[in-house]
Amino acid sequence: xxxxxxxxxxFGGLVAVDGVNLSLPAGGISALIGPNGAGKTTLxxxxxxxxxxxxxxxxxxxxxxTGEKPFRIARAGMVRxxxxxxxxxxxxxxxxxxxxxxxxxxxxxxxxxxxxxxxRAVGLSDRLDRDAADLTVAGRKRLEVARALATxxxxxxxxxxxxxxxxxxxxxxxxxxxxIRDSGVTILLIEHVMQAVMELSDHAWVLNQGRLIAEGAPxxxxxxxxxxxxxxxxxxxxxxxxxxxxA
Amino acid sequence: MKRLAVLVAIFAGLGLLPLLVxxxxxxxAIMLALxxxxxxxxxxxxxxxxxxxxxxHALFFGIGxxxxxxxxxxxxxxxxxxxxxxxxLGAGAGAALGWLTFRYGLRGSYFALVTLAFAEVFRIxxxxxxxxxxxxxxxxxxxxxxxxxxxxxxxxxxxxLLALTFACFLSVWWLERSRLGAQMLAVRDNEDAAxxxxxxxFAVKLxxxxxxxxxxxxxxxxxxxxxxxxxxxxxxxxxxxxxxLLVAIVGGIGTLFGPLLGAFALHLLGEAAQTAxxxxxxxxxxIYGTVLVVMVLFLPRGLASLGKAGLGKAGxxxxxxxxxxxxAKDA
Numbered sequence: 001x002x003x004x005x006x007x008x009x010x011f012g013g014l015v016a017v018d019g020v021n022l023s024l025p026a027g028g029i030s031a032l033i034g035p036n037g038a039g040k041t042t043l044x045x046x047x048x049x050x051x052x053x054x055x056x057x058x059x060x061x062x063x064x065x066t067g068e069k070p071f072r073i074a075r076a077g078m079v080r081x082x083x084x085x086x087x088x089x090x091x092x093x094x095x096x097x098x099x100x101x102x103x104x105x106x107x108x109x110x111x112x113x114x115x116x117x118x119x120r121a122v123g124l125s126d127r128l129d130r131d132a133a134d135l136t137v138a139g140r141k142r143l144e145v146a147r148a149l150a151t152x153x154x155x156x157x158x159x160x161x162x163x164x165x166x167x168x169x170x171x172x173x174x175x176x177x178x179x180i181r182d183s184g185v186t187i188l189l190i191e192h193v194m195q196a197v198m199e200l201s202d203h204a205w206v207l208n209q210g211r212l213i214a215e216g217a218p219x220x221x222x223x224x225x226x227x228x229x230x231x232x233x234x235x236x237x238x239x240x241x242x243x244x245x246x247a
Numbered sequence: 248m249k250r251l252a253v254l255v256a257i258f259a260g261l262g263l264l265p266l267l268v269x270x271x272x273x274x275x276a277i278m279l280a281l282x283x284x285x286x287x288x289x290x291x292x293x294x295x296x297x298x299x300x301x302x303x304h305a306l307f308f309g310i311g312x313x314x315x316x317x318x319x320x321x322x323x324x325x326x327x328x329x330x331x332x333x334x335x336l337g338a339g340a341g342a343a344l345g346w347l348t349f350r351y352g353l354r355g356s357y358f359a360l361v362t363l364a365f366a367e368v369f370r371i372x373x374x375x376x377x378x379x380x381x382x383x384x385x386x387x388x389x390x391x392x393x394x395x396x397x398x399x400x401x402x403x404x405x406x407x408l409l410a411l412t413f414a415c416f417l418s419v420w421w422l423e424r425s426r427l428g429a430q431m432l433a434v435r436d437n438e439d440a441a442x443x444x445x446x447x448x449f450a451v452k453l454x455x456x457x458x459x460x461x462x463x464x465x466x467x468x469x470x471x472x473x474x475x476x477x478x479x480x481x482x483x484x485x486x487x488x489x490x491x492l493l494v495a496i497v498g499g500i501g502t503l504f505g506p507l508l509g510a511f512a513l514h515l516l517g518e519a520a521q522t523a524x525x526x527x528x529x530x531x532x533x534i535y536g537t538v539l540v541v542m543v544l545f546l547p548r549g550l551a552s553l554g555k556a557g558l559g560k561a562g563x564x565x566x567x568x569x570x571x572x573x574x575a576k577d578a
Binding site for chain 1: 425441
C-alpha cells in the first residue's frame with residue numbers, strides 16, 4: 001500500500017531522515033518506534049507532504065506522491081494526525097469532525113451526521129457540542145483520530161495518539177484503534193507507549209538518528225541488541241546480556 | 248432556518264422604513280449605517296470567516312467604484328451593466344490579490360501590510376492616470392432615472408443599498424451552512440490541520456477573497472451612483488478599509504449579525520458624539536479608536552457575543568485570556 005524508497009531529509013547539517021526504505025502492506029497495524037529525535041514525526045511529515053524530501057520517493061497505492069501537497073495526499077486516502085494536537089479551537093467537537101467528513105461529502109447536514117457516527121466510533125458522542133478547546137488531553141487525542149477517520153482514509157498515520165494519557169486512558173484507546181483496523185483501514189502508528197505497540201501492532205520498524213535500524217515483530221525487536229542500544233545507549237545490550245547470565 | 252427567518256424579518260423591517268420615516272435626514276443616517284454594514288460584512292467574509300485580516304479592502308471598493316464611473320463617463324455603458332462589471336472586477340481583484348499573497352504563504356500582519364500597500368498603490372495610480380480623471384476625479388452626469396441607476400427620491404438609493412446588503416448577508420448565511428464555510432473556518436483556526444484532512448487552504452482563501460471583493464466592489468458601485476463623484480482618495484483611501492474592519496470587529500467577527508450590530512452601534516455613537524461635541528474635527532475618529540480599544544480589551548468577540556450567552560459568559564476578557572493562556576500552554 002505504501003512504498004517508501006531512500007527517503008531523505010536534511011535540516012541544515014542535520015540529516016533528520018536518512019535513506020529510509022519501508023514497505024507497508026494493506027491491512028493491519030504497523031508501528032514506527034525509536035527514541036526521541038529519531039526522525040519519526042519528520043518521516044510522517046515527509047510521507048504526507050508537509051515536508052518536501054531532499055531525496056527518495058513515496059508511492060501510495062502505486063502512485064508517486066513524493067512532494068505533493070498535503071491536501072492532495074489526504075484526498076488520495078492517506079491521512080495523518082498530529083502529535084501536538086491541533087483542534088479547531090472555538091468550534092465544537094461535531095464541527096471539528098465534520099471538516100474531515102466534508103472531504104467526501106459536500107452537503108453540510110450529511111457531513112454533520114457523519115461526524116456524529118465517527119464520534120460514536122471513537123467514544124466522543126457525549127461531547128459533541130463541547131468546544132474542542134475545552135476537551136481534556138485524552139479527548140483531544142480522540143478528536144484528532146476522529147477528524148482523520150471522518151475522511152474515510154485508506155491509510156491512517158497516527159502520531160503518538162497515546163502520549164500524555166494515563167494507563168486507564170490508554171486501555172480505553174486501544175480497542176478504538178483495533179476497531180478502526182477491523183473496519184478495513186490500514187494503520188501506521190508512531191508510539192512511545194510500548195504496551196500499546198506490543199498489543200496492537202503486527203509489525204514494527206525502529207528508527208534511530210534518521211536511519212531504520214531494525215524491523216520485525218515487536219516482541220522480537222524488544223530483544224534486538226541494536227534496538228536496545230538505540231534506546232539505552234552504547235554497550236547496554238552487552239551489559240544487559242551479562243546481567244542476565246549472572247542471574 | 249431560524250436565523251434565516253430573523254435575517255429576512257430584519258431586512259423586511261428595514262425595507263419598510265422609507266415609508267415610515269418622513270425625514271431624509273434620518274433615512275440618510277440609516278443608509279450610512281447600512282452601507283457600513285455592507286462593507287463590514289464583505290470584510291467579514293475574508294477577515295472573520297477565513298481569518299485573512301485585510302487592511303486594504305478599499306482596493307476592491309475603489310475598483311468597483313471606478314469601474315462603473317469610467318465605463319459610464321468614458322464609454323457610455325449603462326451603469327446597471329457597470330454594476331455587474333464592478334462586482335466582477337472586485338471579485339477578480341480579491342482573487343488576484345489573494346493569489347499574489349497566499350502563494351508566497353503570507354499570513355497575519357504580513358498579509359495585512361501587503362493589502363494596505365496595494366490599496367495605496369492603486370490610489371496613487373488613480374491619481375496619475377488620465378482615464379480615472381487623475382486627481383480631479385470623475386463627475387458623473389446627473390440623470391435621475393432608474394434606468395441610469397440614479398434616483399430622484401432618496402428611498403430609491405435606500406432600497407438599492409438594502410438589496411445589495413441583503414444579498415451580502417444572505418451569502419454569509421449560506422456560507423455558514425455550506426462546505427466552503429466550514430472549510431474557511433478550519434483554515435482560519437488551523438491551516439495545517441485543515442490541509443491534513445484534505446482542505447485546499449489556498450483555494451479556500453482565494454474563494455473567500457473573491458466573495459469578499461465582490462461585495463466590496465458592489466459597495467463601490469453604489470457609492471459612485473449615490474454621490475456621482477469619485478476621486479482617488481475617496482475610492483482607495485484608508486477610510487473604507489478602516490470602516491469595514493472596525494464595523495466587523497466591534498460587531499463580532501465571524502458572526503452573521505455582527506457587522507449589522509457594529510454598524511448601527513458605531514453610527515449611533517457617532518451621531519451622539521456629534522450632537523454632544525458639535526463639529527470638532529476628527530472627534531469621531533478619536534471615539535472610534537477608543538471604542539476599538541475598549542472592544543478588543545473587554546469584548547474581543549464583539550457585540551454579537553453578548554446576545555449568545557449573556558454578559559457573564561460573553562467570551563469577554565476573561566474567557567479570551569483563558570483561551571490564550573491555554574493555547575500558549577499547549578504549544
